[in-house]
Amino acid sequence: xxxxxxxxxxxxxxxxxxxxxxxxxxxxxxxxxxxxxxxxxxxxxxxxxxxxxxxxxxxxxxxxxxxxxxxxxxxxxxxxxxxxxxxxxxxxxxxxxxxxxxxxxxxxxxxxxxxxxxxxxxxxxxxxxxxxxxxxxxxxxxxxxxxxxxxxxxxxxxxxxxxxxxxxxxxxxxxxxxxxxxxxxxxxxxxxxxxxxxxxxxxxxxxxxxxxxxxxxxxxxxxxxxxxxxxxxxxxxxxxxxxxxxxxxxxxxxxxxxxxxxxxxxxxxxxxxxxxxxxxxxxxxxxxxxxxxxxxxxxxxxxxxxxxxxxxxxxxxxxxxxxxxxxxxxxxxxxxxxxxxxxxxxxxxxxxxxxxxxxxxxxxxxxxxxxxxxxxxxxxxxxxxxxxxxxxxxxxxxxxxxxxxxxxxxxxxxxxxxxxxxxxxxxxxxxxxxxxxxxxxxxxxxxxxxxxxxxxxxxx
Numbered sequence: 538x539x540x541x542x543x544x545x546x547x548x549x550x551x552x553x554x555x556x557x558x559x560x561x562x563x564x565x566x567x568x569x570x571x572x573x574x575x576x577x578x579x580x581x582x583x584x585x586x587x588x589x590x591x592x593x594x595x596x597x598x599x600x601x602x603x604x605x606x607x608x609x610x611x612x613x614x615x616x617x618x619x620x621x622x623x624x625x626x627x628x629x630x631x632x633x634x635x636x637x638x639x640x641x642x643x644x645x646x647x648x649x650x651x652x653x654x655x656x657x658x659x660x661x662x663x664x665x666x667x668x669x670x671x672x673x674x675x676x677x678x679x680x681x682x683x684x685x686x687x688x689x690x691x692x693x694x695x696x697x698x699x700x701x702x703x704x705x706x707x708x709x710x711x712x713x714x715x716x717x718x719x720x721x722x723x724x725x726x727x728x729x730x731x732x733x734x735x736x737x738x739x740x741x742x743x744x745x746x747x748x749x750x751x752x753x754x755x756x757x758x759x760x761x762x763x764x765x766x767x768x769x770x771x772x773x774x775x776x777x778x779x780x781x782x783x784x785x786x787x788x789x790x791x792x793x794x795x796x797x798x799x800x801x802x803x804x805x806x807x808x809x810x811x812x813x814x815x816x817x818x819x820x821x822x823x824x825x826x827x828x829x830x831x832x833x834x835x836x837x838x839x840x841x842x843x844x845x846x847x848x849x850x851x852x853x854x855x856x857x858x859x860x861x862x863x864x865x866x867x868x869x870x871x872x873x874x875x876x877x878x879x880x881x882x883x884x885x886x887x888x889x890x891x892x893x894x895x896x897x898x899x900x901x902x903x904x905x906x907x908x909x910x911x912x913x914x915x916x917x918x919x920x921x922x923x924x925x926x927x928x929x930x931x932x933x934x935x936x937x938x939x940x941x942x943x944x945x946x947x948x949x950x951x952x953x954x955x956x957x958x959x960x961x962x963x964x965x966x967x968x969x970x971x972x973x974x975x976x977x978x979x980x981x982x983x984x985x986x987x988x989x990x991x992x993x994x995x996x997x
């Protein structure tokens with residue numbers, strides 16, 4: 538049992554995140570207040586007398602590394618956006634000095650440093666910096682046919698009547714915000730419709746929603762328009778045709794795995810055959826780009842299973858592939874069933890992501906964006922890979938955090954970026970679908986105050 542003192546540390550949750558990369562929560566105690574007696578095994582003695590927060594984290598890292606033999610490749614970094622940090626350092630002190638800071642101050646592995654530098658350079662070469670008046674727009678459809686084993690997202694299975702009421706409210710929000718955008722300085726750069734699973738909507742609901750989007754948003758000026766088709770069992774030719782007809786050229790089809798037994802185990806209600814059929818339909822309609830997601834570290838899978846899934850997705854013609862390291866969310870069924878699962882999966886998950894990196898690079902894909910999450914197996918990362926010209930603009934901007942985001946729908950979180958202060962301010966919509974419908978005027982008024990300097994009268 539380990540014990541730590543970290544008296545008066547301003548954000549102790551960051552220390553918990555760091556320690557959790559080495560040992561399980563039941564293997565240590567972090568004391569945040571002064572004790573009458575000395576109980577620590579590893580003694581930090583941090584009263585913050587001139588010491589920086591990072592120096593305390595380095596001491597924890599070095600002592601736990603010596604005690605456990607582990608050396609997490611992301612060093613003391615607990616944030617989810619390493620590429621953003623890298624870019625800001627390069628812009629502030631130059632490339633060579635940024636490398637030194639990442640290695641010596643954050644203790645990041647050389648391979649990871651090289652990777653995020655290349656990603657930053659690729660992002661700048663592909664899209665440059667976001668224009669000051671540009672915004673990304675997210676529209677959320679918080680419904681799924683089933684709930685996955687590892688998931689805690691705000692999504693639900695719902696009867697058609699409830700979905701219909703939600704679509705009505707969402708269209709009202711789109712109308713209100715679109716009308717305001719027309720009179721503002723803001724220009725939508727990218728539009729992302731996600732969830733949940735947007736294709737849980739019926740053909741009529743999807744067609745009606747996209748009609749209203751085209752009516753109230755200036756689609757012709759948008760650089761990238763993505764719809765997360767998502768679950769293959771919700772995809773058919775008619776829905777894809779509706780998506781294509783309304784001007785969307787980029788979709789996601791998300792298998793997570795191509796192994797039938799795994800799909801059953803994790804609560805996915807589709808088969809590998811349905812995945813293949815969804816890709817076939819998408820190719821018939823000639824979408825410009827198809828993204829696919831795979832998860833490394835799923836229950837019961839070995840390296841051979843993961844490699845087979847990845848090879849199949851490449852063969853099916855995905856030109857944009859995201860490999861996620863399994864993150865076991867606190868409110869997920871998997872967390873309830875086995876609280877230590879993501880610790881047990883560390884080795885196999887890291888082997889899978891390393892193999893995925895090599896395979897995709899050998900196949901002509903470029904790693905172009907990255908983010909991390911809490912409770913990830915192997916303390917790893919999620920990486921998006923793309924063929925030339927197929928990078929996801931919205932993905933890059935949302936992780937870079939130098940652009941405002943207008944987010945519509947239940948649980949959606951808008952963010953206003955203030956470039957002079959390099960600061961984001963969050964403007965959340967309520968997550969509960971019923972509350973969202975009933976409090977829609979309030980959700981719009983929040984954006985009025987933050988984006989449009991209005992009081993919210995005459996909302997629709």
